Amino acid sequence: EWLATMPLVVGTLAEIVFQLLPFALLSLGFAGFYALLPATKVQWKAALVGGMVGGCLWQLNNLLSVLYVSRVVANNKVYGSLGMVPVVMIGLYFSWLILLFGAQVAYSFQNRRAYFQERQVESLDQHSREFIGLRIMVEVARRFLAGEKPVTGAALSELLGVPTGLAGKLLQALVSAQLLAENQQGEATYLPMRPLDKITCHDVLHALRSNQNGSVSTRDDAMREQVRGHYDRFQEVQKAAAGNVTLATLAAEASSPVKE
Template sequence: MTDAQGRGSSRPREYGDGEAASRLQVGANPRLYRGDKVQRPDIMKRRQAAGSAVRLLPERAHMNHAMPVSERIDALLWSRRLEEMPRWQALPIWLGRLIYALTRDLTQGYLSLQAMSLVYTTILALVPLLAVTFSVLKGFGVHNQLEPLLLKVLAPLGEGGVEITTQIIGFVDNMRVGVLGSVGLALLIYTVISLVQKIEQVFNFTWRVATQRSFSQRFSKYLSVILVGPVLFFSAVGLSASLGGNPFVQSIIEAKPFGHVWHALGQLGPYTMISLTFAFFYVFVPNTRVHVVSAVVGALIAGLLWEVIGGMFSYFMASSTRLMAVYSSLAILILFMIWIYIAWLILLIGASIAFYHQHPEYLRIRSRDLQLSNRQRERLALILAGQVARRYESGEPPWSSEELARTLEVPRTNAERMLGVLEESGFLIRTAGDSPTFVPARATDGISVKAMLDAVRCFEERESGCRGTLPGGEIGRIEQGIDRAIDAALGAMTLRDLARALDTTASPAPFVDSGQS
């Protein structure tokens, strides 16, 4: 670069308003970058007012090639809110954030560790589970469908899958429930239930659900999964198989266009069945309400991953003669465990996709969970209490935690934690039902804002069990001064005053900006 007089200039390229806006939105320091020099906005304005030659680039200057790749990706993914963008622009950004979140969950071990734990539970409970399933299916006359299903699931193992299927079916055939005795039968049922319970725990972890089902709910849910689920699944498989042999269907297939359509549907059959199975897991297993659309989105992507990775694993098996030579008969067991791990990992990836589709507020933060500071927790608690009281005072339907989280664009776990603090402190109560809502525990003019603030500040002290105080008399006096200042600032302000102070004509502002960690 040369200046007006032809002298060489080492001044780096300057950046304009676009990058400044993106950096301010993602929570960076309010600085403008001018090459390797950092300029404050007030200095830039004074220079522009004085006629300083500051070259402003177009709005997308933050995508300049001089920027590091990581900064360009950050600016692209986190600089704008999706709600402010056209749909054709928002969809690629949403997909980019989704890929970022899935990659983070995989690399940080959230998904892989859960899949590993399920591998050993599956190996332990596989034969008892199939024995119970086989006994139930035999009563309905569809038990012959069990072996073909195992062959399809283990198809990526090649000849090893056939051998493992034969051994498993042999174990199941040799297992006689009548000769097990009461203790053996109890252990059999316990092993099966422990597998289903472990699956529920993993799905609850993926869906950020802290509460488990009650014993009665577990019993009914697990019983339906173990007994009713296989019957419906294999009945559907048998019905689809017999449908192709129906004379009426055969006459339709003989027609040229319908024959091609039937062949295409037959090719999509395995993909459709595995996707429906995944969707059933996503809707039924987590201890929370899962939207069917979100479950289907996760299931379709997981089914596609199953087909693609299964084909790659089959190719690996066909070319792994050296592995077979080294490990001999142990190679089949090792590859079987690897495939079970991959299968669970695919299932959990689909569950994560369904979760992020239903809760896009988690895609606005870069970490798995949003870590709030003390001041942010206090602010969130007051916002939640004020919104609950505002609806209560106006006679509108009460808020649920999911609605509040979605409206405030804050992760549901953070909203539920603060709502739980307010509930345990006696300021809010939770209504009964499948989708509980929150209302004030008593008259809003009898709830002090200062008392709510104290409850939020002191809750973690009560939760940790630490009752003592650190030494330091002067620190105690400082804390007392802070408390007196808060008292003087809030005065006799009540929850009703807080609710009335909220703007009732506009929606609540988002609590989390894009890019906040």
């Protein structure tokens, strides 16, 4: 009644605010739930997006339930108390569905880059994997040389602009080859496992190649040995070139300012 005594514009705005207030409160509540409850770090921006979706759907579900209950009360003589059973069962089902759907929206928003880059990873060739792995090693070495704190896999992924999953696989390959040391206290961080002048580019490339799922040998004939001889010579030339460049050299070049 007090809204009727207020000016038309103010009363209209106040009415709109009161109608939207449940949506806002539920959205904030869902956002807090999505941000604090999971046993992993959830960005507040992602939690707010999921909370807005979950909160709005929850309030719409409440409005539809109220509408249905009003119809049940009007037809109480026909259905009796059994008319409330579908409300409780369907309401419980949709409540859990909305809660989980909002959580999925928050997860998808936080990992949206990974979805867009997933197809790139599937079509990634070996040369690209080796180049990204070499960049990871150089960045870890550069930070170590500069005395900065160890870097995490997520930070490397963000810095280099590569998918988190791909960065994780390459890091594990480098750890398995004993080129990187992984500190698993809290969020995993990475440091060089050997002196930088003892790690060559060939070591990095060899670690990324030997991590693949084996190889298939061809039929043993004269042509096989001839091709094998040429292939081995190619590998020796590449090994000689890559073996002359150490990680210390690349890290020093990365730390120095770029000359225009």
